Amino acid sequence: MAYAAFRSIGAYAPEKILTNEDLSQMVDTTDEWITKRTGIKERHIAAENETTSDMGVKAAKKAIERSGIDPAQIDMVVCATISPDYFCMPSTATIISNKLGLGNVTAFDISAACTGFVYILSIAKAFIESGMKKNVLIVGAEKLSAITDYTDRGTCILFGDGAGAAIISATEKKEEAIIDVHTGADGTYADLLMTPNGGTGSPHDSLTQEAGSCFMQMKGNETFKVAVRTLTKDVVDILKANNIESSDIKHFVPHQANYRIIKAVGDALGMKEEQVVLTVAKYGNTSGASIPMAINDIYESGELKAGELLLLDAFGGGLTWGSALVPFSPLLRF
Ligand code: ACO
Numbered sequence: 001m002a003y004a005a006f007r008s009i010g011a012y013a014p015e016k017i018l019t020n021e022d023l024s025q026m027v028d029t030t031d032e033w034i035t036k037r038t039g040i041k042e043r044h045i046a047a048e049n050e051t052t053s054d055m056g057v058k059a060a061k062k063a064i065e066r067s068g069i070d071p072a073q074i075d076m077v078v079c080a081t082i083s084p085d086y087f088c089m090p091s092t093a094t095i096i097s098n099k100l101g102l103g104n105v106t107a108f109d110i111s112a113a114c115t116g117f118v119y120i121l122s123i124a125k126a127f128i129e130s131g132m133k134k135n136v137l138i139v140g141a142e143k144l145s146a147i148t149d150y151t152d153r154g155t156c157i158l159f160g161d162g163a164g165a166a167i168i169s170a171t172e173k174k175e176e177a178i179i180d181v182h183t184g185a186d187g188t189y190a191d192l193l194m195t196p197n198g199g200t201g202s203p204h205d206s207l208t209q210e211a212g213s214c215f216m217q218m219k220g221n222e223t224f225k226v227a228v229r230t231l232t233k234d235v236v237d238i239l240k241a242n243n244i245e246s247s248d249i250k251h252f253v254p255h256q257a258n259y260r261i262i263k264a265v266g267d268a269l270g271m272k273e274e275q276v277v278l279t280v281a282k283y284g285n286t287s288g289a290s291i292p293m294a295i296n297d298i299y300e301s302g303e304l305k306a307g308e309l310l311l312l313d314a315f316g317g318g319l320t321w322g323s324a325l326v327p328f329s330p331l332l333r334f
Contacts, residue, residue: 003177004128010062011296027153039259043160043284053095055163056141067167080116080288114316116288122181124168140288149215160284164292176329183322193317255314256280
């Protein structure tokens with residue numbers, strides 16, 4: 001049987017930085033409020049002409065190079081995004097695969113908001129384990145600044161842009177394999193986090209409304225409470241199902257939405273500070289890109305070593321959630 005191995009990671013954060021101080025000039029807020037309530041200090045913002053696929057390509061190039069796998073061997077590209085290059089089609093994954101020159105590969109996007117990366121990990125794992133694909137490029141990429149209302153202080157302080165990518169490939173070695181991925185969703189909470197306009201469900205039934213119609217709206221406080229509950233349960237379930245203790249986890253990589261959510265979940269699970277990967281202060285919430293950007297941070301700082309066990313945990317609009325137990329299994333070892 002083929003198993004699926006997490007081979008490599010890459011990420012990209014745009015050059016421009018939007019600080020809390022900058023935001024306090026735009027809306028009625030302060031650095032102190034944002035820091036205390038979210039842990040965010042700054043976020044990266046894409047250039048006006050920089051698309052989600054541009055960022056995805058930059059992250060993907062690093063992941064491919066670090067994987068040691070010939071790009072010609074990549075047979076599927078899946079992109080998780082809620083801020084695609086184009087609203088309906090083509091998919092951002094097809095644009096990314098074309099820009100990378102990957103030729104005729106299977107390529108498609110999925111929409112699971114901040115849980116997107118865990119969802120595409122589960123898709124890559126399933127395709128590889130079924131024998132349908134061998135080397136899958138997964139990309140979480142977001143230009144959330146394009147769907148953020150910079151007059152709404154309740155949301156604009158949270159979001160940033162960026163991309164992260166990974167190569168998942170077939171292996172026969174069970175010790176290299178992704179152990180488990182759990183995903184879930186509950187549409188009864190759909191109205192907590194949404195872009196209410198610009199689709200066929202909008203009051204105007206229009207796909208061509210003016211800029212601003214696709215802005216995100218969020219019931220932050222309610223979302224916060226459901227997030228802590230769901231994330232904690234999700235992790236408890238996946239650890240129990242696989243007979244793994246939280247102390248066995250080398251790097252706990254939660255979705256980077258809010259420091260208080262991460263702290264509450266980490267504490268409930270008995271995670272030590274050194275186990276918890278935190279990038280929320282410098283990137284804010286980059287939705288589907290947040291987990292791979294965080295993994296890339298520990299990779300580039302030399303903290304992530306071959307064989308170490310990652311626990312991923314995410315939560316987002318939908319509502320969706322997911323968690324994964326992933327040993328880091330690079331082919332190239334330095
Ligand atoms: N600056 C100053 N004051 C503010 C700001 C701001 N930026 N935003 C809100 N406030 C005010 C509110 O108006 C309110 O004032 P009031 O008491 O006079 O009415 C007060 O602060 C408290 O507001 P809350 O919304 O209750 O603040 P809370 O502590 O919940 O923090 C936040 C808000 C940061 C949004 C938090 O609720 C949160 O992080 N929620 C979860 C976000 C999340 O995880 N989303 C899921 C993933 S996102 C995705 O899928 C794309």
